Structure formats: structure tokens, C-alpha cells
Amino acid sequence: MAEEGAAAPGGATEKVIHTYPLIRHSDMSEEMRVEAMELSVTACEKFSQNNELAARMVKESMDKKFGPAFHVVVGESYGFEITYECTTICYMYFGGNQAICIWKCS
Amino acid sequence: MPPKKLPSLHGVKMPTIWPTKSSEKSIGLLLKKLKQKEATKSRANLAEDEGLDWLKPRALIKPDDQEEVSEADLEEEVGRVLCTVNPQWVPDEVAYHYGRAMFVAKPKPTYGKAYPLYIYQGTAIRKDSDEAKAQIAAGYGMVGFDDAGPKRAKVKKSAADEEEEEEPEAEPAAAAEEAKPEEDAVVEEEKPTEVEVPAEPTEVGVEGDETVAAEGGEEAEPEQKEEPVDDGSDEVLDIKPRVKKLANQFNFCERAALTYNFPRRSVDTQTVPPPRANYGATALQCIIFDFYQEDYAKKLKEKEEEKPKRLRKKAAKHAKSAQQIHDEQLAQRIREAWAILERLVNQNIYDDIAQDYRYWDDPSDEFREGMGSLLPLWKFQFDPMRTHAVCDIQWNPHYQDLFAVAYGSLDFTNQQKEGCLCMYSIKNPAYPEYAVITESPIICLDVYHEIPYLVCVGRYDGNVCVYNAQLTLESSYQYKSDSVKDKHSNIVWEVRWGARLIDGEASFFSISGDGRVVQWAVMPGELQATTIITLSSNVPPIPGPDGTMITINSCGSCICFHPEKADIFLVGTEDGMVHTCSLKYNKNYVRSVQGHHMPVYRIHYNHYNNSIYASCSGDWRVKIWEDGRDEPLFMFELGSPVGDVKWAPYSSTVFAACTADGKVYVYDLNVNKYRPICIQAVVSKKTKKLTRLDFNTRLPVIVCGDTKGTCHVLKLSPNLRVMCKPPKKAQGVDQRTLQIMKLDKLLSLVRDPPFTPGVVDEKFEED
Structure with missing residues (x-):
């Protein structure tokens, strides 16, 4: 929160609303990451009021494209500790208030 | 040769069958044949084998006390006489009776009365029955007769001679055992002895208690059977009858083929499981906000840097320390001073021109x-x-x-x-x-x-x-x-x-x-x-x-x-x-x-x-x-x-x-x-x-x-x-x-x- 405090007096930063997806942590391949990102954006925009449906949509699409056993978490505040198959995790933020975690573990 | 002693029960002498002349004669023939074979062999190979004579002495060794039998005697047919009275029977034979603790006279065996100890329904059918005829007509029982029959008969004959000397009772038993349909005559001839065999144990059984008799009969019979089987099997090995057996409900053989079963092996490998890793994080509004702010600041910075590469490079080149900036500023001021000085000098040098320019x-x-x-x-x-x-x-x-x-x-x-x-x-x-x-x-x-x-x-x-x-x-x-x-x-x-x-x-x-x-x-x-x-x-x-x-x-x-x-x-x-x-x-x-x-x-x-x-x-x-x-x-x-x-x-x-x-x-x-x-x-x-x-x-x-x-x-x-x-x-x-x-x-x-x-x-x- 220190950063926020520092940023706030900085000027108009408070008013900026971020709508772009932001990768926080990912070891996916470029192609997969872009796909995951686009899917998340699509899903979150489509089901902006229903995180469950958004997560389901991302999961099912990812399963179709990259093989089964993907797991998706969409939410605004949660904590997690997961085991994932290497090169299949993507933890990102979207829309300034949502955190999406996609990983695969079968 | 004395007949082979059979183990006796309670000292009771087991019945024996005396050999007939015919068997003796067949043994003699066999020996003669053997001798002839030996002789031809030696004659034929005389030249080559002369040096090896010492290795294989040809002379047949005869026991000293061997009876000299003339050729005529050997040729003579000896009939076998069977009588109904057991010549071996001792009328006054006693046996100790443990139950009474005394010797008792053995009862005289009863003839003509048989005690069936075990009844087994035979599987043989009569040759002239309708069923057999039908089977023979179908080819059973006749096929192997022509080629196997004579040979077998010959060997059978010689085997019978041998038995006459060594084991008088073996032949009938073997004959009975084999039950060859083609040797009807032999079977019929020997039937009386066959009848005699089961009769004897009953004799023993009757002498003692019923249980004893049963025991004795039971035990004696298998033993009796054992021997003929042993000897007979030797012969059977020699001459395999290739006669198609008559088919009936018990006599059949199944033909089937089974392919070779390959032994099973289990071969498996296991792949290395895909590598896994752990990751954990906490998503909170404040964290998300901070991260976005950070990224936004970075993006703004990048945008600034997006200016022409050359300029950026230049900027990087010009990114100098405070000391350098100070030096530069100083140099700039000096340069300005020099420029003014230069102009002053030039103005003096070109003063006349300047004057001309202005006023002339x-x-x-x-x-x-x-x-x-x-x-x-x-x-x-x-x-x-x-x-x-x-x-x-x-x-x-x-x-x-x-x-x-x-x-x-x-x-x-x-x-x-x-x-x-x-x-x-x-x-x-x-x-x-x-x-x-x-x-x-x-x-x-x-x-x-x-x-x-x-x-x-x-x-x-x-x-x-x-x-x-x-x-x-x-x-x-x-x-x-x-x-x-x-x-x-x-x-x-x-x-x-x-x-x-x-x-x-x-x-x-x-x-x-x-x-x-x-x-x-x-x-x-x-x-x-x-x-x-x-x-x-x-x-x-x-x-x-x-x-x-x-x-x-x-x-x-x-x-x-x-x-x-x-x-x-x-x-x-x-x-x-x-x-x-x-x-x-x-x-x-x-x-x-x-x-x-x-x-x-x-x-x-x-x-x-x-x-x-x-x-x-x-x-x-x-x-x-x-x-x-x-x-x-x-x-x-x-x-x-x-x-x-x-x-x-x-x-x-x-x-x-x-x-x-x-x-x-x-x-x-x-x-x-x-x-x-x-x-x-x-x-x-x-x-x-x-x-x-x-x-x-x-x-x-x-x-x-x-x-x-x-x-x-x-x-x-x-x-x-x-x-x-x-x-x-x-x-x-x-x-x-x-x-x-x-x-x-x-x-x-x-x-x-x-x-x-x-x-x-x-x-x-x-x-």
C-alpha cells in the first residue's frame, strides 16, 4: 500500500482505470500465454458479473486447445498454493480488479 | 530253470503254472536263430575282423551241466496237459489260527465254485455280435491285421517259448491282458488256466476266515497281475499293434492338436512424469492495484523512450554525471566567451569592411x-x-x-x-x-x-x-x-x-x-x-x-x-x-x-x-x-x-x-x-x-x-x-x-x- 500512497499524490494516477490484462506470473510458451490471455479477456468481458461462468469458459476452452486438466480461478481476492505442470501456469490480472489463475495439473 | 518264487502269504504256496513243451521248443528255436546270426556275421566279416578276434570271442559259453538235447528231441512236439487236480495241494497242510490260538487243518479248496470278489463289466463285445459286425464292416479292427498279424504271431510265439522257461504263468496272463481278437484260438485254449487263476485265491480265502480270504485274494491278485503286465509290456513295446481298435463307448481316442503356447512376458516402461512446480500467491485488490500502477508507470516510461532510436541513443550518450554536466556548462560558457572574443577580433580586423557595408x-x-x-x-x-x-x-x-x-x-x-x-x-x-x-x-x-x-x-x-x-x-x-x-x-x-x-x-x-x-x-x-x-x-x-x-x-x-x-x-x-x-x-x-x-x-x-x-x-x-x-x-x-x-x-x-x-x-x-x-x-x-x-x-x-x-x-x-x-x-x-x-x-x-x-x-x- 505504500506504493499506492506514493502514487496517489503523484497526480491523476488515481483516476486511471486499467482495462488491459497484465501478466503477473507465467511460464507458458508465448503462443499459449497469448491464447490464455485472450481467452481470459473474452471470458471476463462476457461474464463480467459471473466469475464462475468466466472460469468455466476459460477452462473449457483451454482444455480443448491444450489438452485436459486445466484449472482456472477467477476472483477478486483469494490466495492459493498450487502444484502445476511446468510451463502451464499463468497468473494474471485483468480489468484492474480481477485476478485470474490458469494452470494445468492432471 | 526253476520257476520264479512269488512272495507267499502266511507261508501258503502260491499256485504256479507249469510250462508246456511247446514253449520250451520255441526258446530253443530262438537260441538257434541267434547262433546262426552270429555265425553269418563272423563269416561275412572274417577277413576284416580277424585282427579283432581277441576282442570278441565268438565261442558261446554253455554251462557245463547243460543237457545235451538232440535235434530230434528239440523238434518233438510236447503237448501240455492240464488237469483239474492241483498237484501242488498238500492235504494235511495246517495253518496257525491266531483267533483260536491253535493249528487248524486247511480246508480243501473247493473246485468249481467261484467267489466273485470284484465284478467289473467288460468292455469287449463279441466279434460275431451285430454291433461288432457293423464295426468291422466300417473298417474297425481289421485294418492292421494283415501287416501286423503275422509278425506279431511270430514274435508272440518266441516270447511264449521264453516264458515257458522263465515264467510259466506269464503268457496266459499276458494273453488275457492283451485280449487280441485275432488270436481267438490261443485265447480259447488258455481260457481254462485263466479260470484257474481266480480260482486259487478263493482256495486260500476259503481255508481261513472270510475276511482273511478276502484279504488274501485281494492282495494276491494284483501281485499276480503285476508280473504278467511287466513282461507283457516288454513285448508290447516291441510290436506296436497298429490295429484300429473297435469303437465303442469306452474305447475311443480323441484327436486334437494344440498350438504351441508362447510364454507370456510382461514388458512395461514408465515415462518420467512431467515436471511439476509449486506456485502460490495472494490476489487482493491492493496487490492488483499496486501491480497495475507499477506497470502503468513502466509503460509511460517506455512510451517516452519510444522516441527515435538515434535520439534515444544520443540521450543515453548525453546521460552524464553531474560533474560532466557542470564541465559542459562551463565549456559552453567558455565557448560563448570565445565566440564574443572572436567576433571582437573579427570586428577589428574587418572594421573597414563593416564600415563600407554600413555606410559606403x-x-x-x-x-x-x-x-x-x-x-x-x-x-x-x-x-x-x-x-x-x-x-x-x-x-x-x-x-x-x-x-x-x-x-x-x-x-x-x-x-x-x-x-x-x-x-x-x-x-x-x-x-x-x-x-x-x-x-x-x-x-x-x-x-x-x-x-x-x-x-x-x-x-x-x-x-x-x-x-x-x-x-x-x-x-x-x-x-x-x-x-x-x-x-x-x-x-x-x-x-x-x-x-x-x-x-x-x-x-x-x-x-x-x-x-x-x-x-x-x-x-x-x-x-x-x-x-x-x-x-x-x-x-x-x-x-x-x-x-x-x-x-x-x-x-x-x-x-x-x-x-x-x-x-x-x-x-x-x-x-x-x-x-x-x-x-x-x-x-x-x-x-x-x-x-x-x-x-x-x-x-x-x-x-x-x-x-x-x-x-x-x-x-x-x-x-x-x-x-x-x-x-x-x-x-x-x-x-x-x-x-x-x-x-x-x-x-x-x-x-x-x-x-x-x-x-x-x-x-x-x-x-x-x-x-x-x-x-x-x-x-x-x-x-x-x-x-x-x-x-x-x-x-x-x-x-x-x-x-x-x-x-x-x-x-x-x-x-x-x-x-x-x-x-x-x-x-x-x-x-x-x-x-x-x-x-x-x-x-x-x-x-x-x-x-x-x-x-x-x-x-x-x-x-
């Missing part, structure tokens, strides 16, 4: 009617450029004392390797204020009137660049055309800044020997080229080396924009044509005039009348044209190639031209329509040529350059810059109107046919 007006002008002169003032030289020609020269539109010089070379057989862009101030004739050496000679330049420190240049190698005089020299140029993609393929002969584009970018035009007019948009970090027009010539296409027709472009040599109509421009070509073009047409000319017979070096619009322009050419002529007129209004022959012609900014009728023989001609059409009012030799015509000249926009000086890199600044004498005196009727009319009136008056005198508006005016009036 040629007094002789008063006496020379209309004629004037040029006073040479300063000479500007840049040492590294002594061998270069001044290819273009232009006063700065903003700073009246500053002019830019393009150093290149016009000697195309001995082209210089490099060029130079210099800016001189007349306050400091000793050294240029700005000088940058370029890798290719500079042929032309134009100073941007909106931003006077931006100079675009055209180079000998076809590139165009934009120089920013404010940048330090190490940066050299700010923009440069892409040498690979879109530079000109010939010398760039003239560049001119144009109007700003719709998006606000500055743009300039270049004309080159490759026949293209290109517009360059000054985008951030790059120049974007657009070909405006390709100058087609009226020369028909010529066949190329590989049969293709090559269209010839005419080489553009100069360009001049209409002062008011931004899309109209004049193009002079090396074949002397003057084309009026429009930015709107990229193929066709609005108008085309054969203006000269040699390359057109310069076209310049009059400052006061937009339909009047002057052109000069290598064909020694300067022509004054009016738009829409095919013939020039004025034509002057200067006796030498004319490098440049410029209208004076202060008068509508004055223009100056410089020639290759080193002279500057100044004309005032208002004073003299046929002769120049001033001819001034500026340089020696043997060694130098004048190339370009330019009027200062505010000061009464002109500057001209020569082929040895020297720029001469000349002062116009009063007669050359006569201003209009307003007529008494119209006092207060400004100078510009007067100048226009002056020119119009002049033109009305010159125009032979009545005035018709120019083509350009006609066509674009409505625009």
Missing part, C-alpha cells in the same frame, strides 16, 4: 544614369572546403546575417568524396558558425522558413537529409532518407520545403536526375517518401540490352513552387523543358514549354507577381516568362552558362544572375529592358566560376558562391535598389502595391498580344 554607397551612381555597381565585402571560406564548389547558397529567412552554404562539387569527372553544410554569419567571416562534414557532396539545400535551424539538403548520392543546426555537431543529421529503400537514384538537384501535411508534419520536395519529384514527410525518426511525379520525356522508349523497352525519364534539374498555389510547381529539366506540374497529377504536366536548349539551372518566381518567373540555363540565357505564354517576355544572353537567377526581394523588376565566367549581372527591367544595369566581375574567370547567388531579404547585399568554395558578399549600389516613388496622385500607397503597379505597367508594354490569363490561373482559379 558608391558616389559614382549619381553620375551614371541608371547604372550601378556591386561592392565586394567579405569573403567566406572554410578551409577543408577550399577545393569544393559552392553548390547552393541561401540566406536564412529569420536571421538576416546568416546564410547557409552547401559545399559539393560540380566537376563530375573528379567528384569529391565528401561535402559540407556550413552556416556563416557576416559578423564572423573567419569561420562558419555551423559546419558539418557529410559523407557525400551536398548539391542543394533549403532552410525551413518556419523553423530556421532546420535545413534540408540534397546530396550527390541521391539521399536527402534534414539537419538541425541546434544539435551538436556529433549528431550530424537529424533525419536521413533510407539509402536502401527510397533514396533517389541520381543526384538530388534541388530541395524545397513545402507546406505542412494534414497531420502537421513538415514536408519537403526534392527533384533528382532520376526524373522523380519526391515529397518527404518528416515523421518522428524517419523520412517518409512519396513520389509526386515521374518526369516522362517525349523520347520514345529505347530497346534495352535484353530486348525490353526502356522508357527514358527526363532528368529534373530544378524545381520551384508557386508562391501562392501550394500544389503548383515548375520543374526544369536537363533537356531544357520547363514543366508546370501539380501535386494532383502524378503523370501529366499541366503545361510544358521548351524553355531552353540546355539544362535549366534555376526557375524563380517574382516576389510581386505570381505569374512572372525567371529561368536560367546552361544555354547562356536568362528568360522571363509569364504563365500561359509559350514565348518568354524577355530574353537575355549573358555569354556564358548562367548558374543562377534570382528576383530581388525589394523590387519587382530587379533580378540578378551569375555566370560561369565569374560575373554577376543585375537587371532592372524598369530601367533598361535590354541591358543589365550592372555587370560585376566577382572572380577571375580563368580559375573560378560563379555558381549560385542569393539576395538577402532585408539587407542590400547579395551573396554568391564560386567553384573554389568561396562565398562573396556584395553590396548593391544605390542605383540597383531604387525604390518606387509614389506618384503625387496616390500618396500613401505602400511600396508593394507600387512595385506591382510598376511591373504591370512594364508588362503591358511588353506583351504583344492582348493579355490572356495563364493556364494555371484558368485551371485552378476555382480551387
Whole structure:
């Protein structure tokens, strides 16, 4: 929160609303990451009021494209500790208030 | 040979069957045969085996007590007599009875009475029964008879002989066991003995208790059976009966084949499981917010860095420590101090020139009617450029004392390797204020009137660049055309800044020997080229080396924009044509005039009348044209190639031209329509040529350059810059109107046919 405090007096930063997806942590391949990102954006925009449906949509699409056993978490505040198959995790933020975690573990 | 003793039970003698003569005889035959075989063998192999005699003695060893039996006796048939009375029976035989603890006389065996101990229904069927007949008819039981039968019979016979000696009771048992259907006679013959065998145990059983008898019978019988089986099996091994057995419900054999079963093995491997890792994080609004802020700041920073790479690099280069900045600032101040000092020194050195420039007006002008002169003032030289020609020269539109010089070379057989862009101030004739050496000679330049420190240049190698005089020299140029993609393929002969584009970018035009007019948009970090027009010539296409027709472009040599109509421009070509073009047409000319017979070096619009322009050419002529007129209004022959012609900014009728023989001609059409009012030799015509000249926009000086890199600044004498005196009727009319009136008056005198508006005016009036 220190950063926020520092940023706030900085000027108009408070008013900026971020709508772009932001990768926080990912070891996916470029192609997969872009796909995951686009899917998340699509899903979150489509089901902006229903995180469950958004997560389901991302999961099912990812399963179709990259093989089964993907797991998706969409939410605004949660904590997690997961085991994932290497090169299949993507933890990102979207829309300034949502955190999406996609990983695969079968 | 004594009969083999059988184990007895309770000392009871087991019944034996006595051998008959026939069996004895068969043994004898066998022996004889053996002997014969031996003999033939020895006789046949006598020769070879003689040496081995000692190894195998041939003599048959006979026991000493062997009875000599004559051949006749041996041949004699001995009948076998069977009697019903057991000769072995002892009438007074007693046996100890454990139950009574006393000896009791054994009871006499009962004959003819059999006690069945075990009843087993036989599987044999009678040969003459219907069933058997049916089977025989079907082929069972008969097949092997012919080949197996005789042989078997023979062996059987000999085997029987043997048995007679060794084991009298074996043969009947074996015979019974085998139950050969073909040897009916034998079976029938021996049946009595067979009957006898089961009878004897009963004898034993009857003597004692019933249980004992049962035990004895039970135990004796299998033993009895055992032996014949053993002996019989030996024989059976010898002669395998290949008789198809009669089929009945018990006698069948199943035929089946089973494939080989391969042993099973289990082979498995296990892949290495995909690598896994753990990750954990917490998503909270504050964390997300912070991360977005961070990223946003980074993006802003990146955006700033997105500025041209060269600039960024420069910025990086200039990113210096505080000490360095301080040093630089200090150096800058020192430099400024030095510049002032230099100017002071120069002012002292060139004091007389400065005085002349300021105050000296040629007094002789008063006496020379209309004629004037040029006073040479300063000479500007840049040492590294002594061998270069001044290819273009232009006063700065903003700073009246500053002019830019393009150093290149016009000697195309001995082209210089490099060029130079210099800016001189007349306050400091000793050294240029700005000088940058370029890798290719500079042929032309134009100073941007909106931003006077931006100079675009055209180079000998076809590139165009934009120089920013404010940048330090190490940066050299700010923009440069892409040498690979879109530079000109010939010398760039003239560049001119144009109007700003719709998006606000500055743009300039270049004309080159490759026949293209290109517009360059000054985008951030790059120049974007657009070909405006390709100058087609009226020369028909010529066949190329590989049969293709090559269209010839005419080489553009100069360009001049209409002062008011931004899309109209004049193009002079090396074949002397003057084309009026429009930015709107990229193929066709609005108008085309054969203006000269040699390359057109310069076209310049009059400052006061937009339909009047002057052109000069290598064909020694300067022509004054009016738009829409095919013939020039004025034509002057200067006796030498004319490098440049410029209208004076202060008068509508004055223009100056410089020639290759080193002279500057100044004309005032208002004073003299046929002769120049001033001819001034500026340089020696043997060694130098004048190339370009330019009027200062505010000061009464002109500057001209020569082929040895020297720029001469000349002062116009009063007669050359006569201003209009307003007529008494119209006092207060400004100078510009007067100048226009002056020119119009002049033109009305010159125009032979009545005035018709120019083509350009006609066509674009409505625009």
C-alpha cells in the first residue's frame, strides 16, 4: 500500500482505470500465454458479473486447445498454493480488479 | 530253470503254472536263430575282423551241466496237459489260527465254485455280435491285421517259448491282458488256466476266515497281475499293434492338436512424469492495484523512450554525471566567451569592411544614369572546403546575417568524396558558425522558413537529409532518407520545403536526375517518401540490352513552387523543358514549354507577381516568362552558362544572375529592358566560376558562391535598389502595391498580344 500512497499524490494516477490484462506470473510458451490471455479477456468481458461462468469458459476452452486438466480461478481476492505442470501456469490480472489463475495439473 | 518264487502269504504256496513243451521248443528255436546270426556275421566279416578276434570271442559259453538235447528231441512236439487236480495241494497242510490260538487243518479248496470278489463289466463285445459286425464292416479292427498279424504271431510265439522257461504263468496272463481278437484260438485254449487263476485265491480265502480270504485274494491278485503286465509290456513295446481298435463307448481316442503356447512376458516402461512446480500467491485488490500502477508507470516510461532510436541513443550518450554536466556548462560558457572574443577580433580586423557595408554607397551612381555597381565585402571560406564548389547558397529567412552554404562539387569527372553544410554569419567571416562534414557532396539545400535551424539538403548520392543546426555537431543529421529503400537514384538537384501535411508534419520536395519529384514527410525518426511525379520525356522508349523497352525519364534539374498555389510547381529539366506540374497529377504536366536548349539551372518566381518567373540555363540565357505564354517576355544572353537567377526581394523588376565566367549581372527591367544595369566581375574567370547567388531579404547585399568554395558578399549600389516613388496622385500607397503597379505597367508594354490569363490561373482559379 505504500506504493499506492506514493502514487496517489503523484497526480491523476488515481483516476486511471486499467482495462488491459497484465501478466503477473507465467511460464507458458508465448503462443499459449497469448491464447490464455485472450481467452481470459473474452471470458471476463462476457461474464463480467459471473466469475464462475468466466472460469468455466476459460477452462473449457483451454482444455480443448491444450489438452485436459486445466484449472482456472477467477476472483477478486483469494490466495492459493498450487502444484502445476511446468510451463502451464499463468497468473494474471485483468480489468484492474480481477485476478485470474490458469494452470494445468492432471 | 526253476520257476520264479512269488512272495507267499502266511507261508501258503502260491499256485504256479507249469510250462508246456511247446514253449520250451520255441526258446530253443530262438537260441538257434541267434547262433546262426552270429555265425553269418563272423563269416561275412572274417577277413576284416580277424585282427579283432581277441576282442570278441565268438565261442558261446554253455554251462557245463547243460543237457545235451538232440535235434530230434528239440523238434518233438510236447503237448501240455492240464488237469483239474492241483498237484501242488498238500492235504494235511495246517495253518496257525491266531483267533483260536491253535493249528487248524486247511480246508480243501473247493473246485468249481467261484467267489466273485470284484465284478467289473467288460468292455469287449463279441466279434460275431451285430454291433461288432457293423464295426468291422466300417473298417474297425481289421485294418492292421494283415501287416501286423503275422509278425506279431511270430514274435508272440518266441516270447511264449521264453516264458515257458522263465515264467510259466506269464503268457496266459499276458494273453488275457492283451485280449487280441485275432488270436481267438490261443485265447480259447488258455481260457481254462485263466479260470484257474481266480480260482486259487478263493482256495486260500476259503481255508481261513472270510475276511482273511478276502484279504488274501485281494492282495494276491494284483501281485499276480503285476508280473504278467511287466513282461507283457516288454513285448508290447516291441510290436506296436497298429490295429484300429473297435469303437465303442469306452474305447475311443480323441484327436486334437494344440498350438504351441508362447510364454507370456510382461514388458512395461514408465515415462518420467512431467515436471511439476509449486506456485502460490495472494490476489487482493491492493496487490492488483499496486501491480497495475507499477506497470502503468513502466509503460509511460517506455512510451517516452519510444522516441527515435538515434535520439534515444544520443540521450543515453548525453546521460552524464553531474560533474560532466557542470564541465559542459562551463565549456559552453567558455565557448560563448570565445565566440564574443572572436567576433571582437573579427570586428577589428574587418572594421573597414563593416564600415563600407554600413555606410559606403558608391558616389559614382549619381553620375551614371541608371547604372550601378556591386561592392565586394567579405569573403567566406572554410578551409577543408577550399577545393569544393559552392553548390547552393541561401540566406536564412529569420536571421538576416546568416546564410547557409552547401559545399559539393560540380566537376563530375573528379567528384569529391565528401561535402559540407556550413552556416556563416557576416559578423564572423573567419569561420562558419555551423559546419558539418557529410559523407557525400551536398548539391542543394533549403532552410525551413518556419523553423530556421532546420535545413534540408540534397546530396550527390541521391539521399536527402534534414539537419538541425541546434544539435551538436556529433549528431550530424537529424533525419536521413533510407539509402536502401527510397533514396533517389541520381543526384538530388534541388530541395524545397513545402507546406505542412494534414497531420502537421513538415514536408519537403526534392527533384533528382532520376526524373522523380519526391515529397518527404518528416515523421518522428524517419523520412517518409512519396513520389509526386515521374518526369516522362517525349523520347520514345529505347530497346534495352535484353530486348525490353526502356522508357527514358527526363532528368529534373530544378524545381520551384508557386508562391501562392501550394500544389503548383515548375520543374526544369536537363533537356531544357520547363514543366508546370501539380501535386494532383502524378503523370501529366499541366503545361510544358521548351524553355531552353540546355539544362535549366534555376526557375524563380517574382516576389510581386505570381505569374512572372525567371529561368536560367546552361544555354547562356536568362528568360522571363509569364504563365500561359509559350514565348518568354524577355530574353537575355549573358555569354556564358548562367548558374543562377534570382528576383530581388525589394523590387519587382530587379533580378540578378551569375555566370560561369565569374560575373554577376543585375537587371532592372524598369530601367533598361535590354541591358543589365550592372555587370560585376566577382572572380577571375580563368580559375573560378560563379555558381549560385542569393539576395538577402532585408539587407542590400547579395551573396554568391564560386567553384573554389568561396562565398562573396556584395553590396548593391544605390542605383540597383531604387525604390518606387509614389506618384503625387496616390500618396500613401505602400511600396508593394507600387512595385506591382510598376511591373504591370512594364508588362503591358511588353506583351504583344492582348493579355490572356495563364493556364494555371484558368485551371485552378476555382480551387
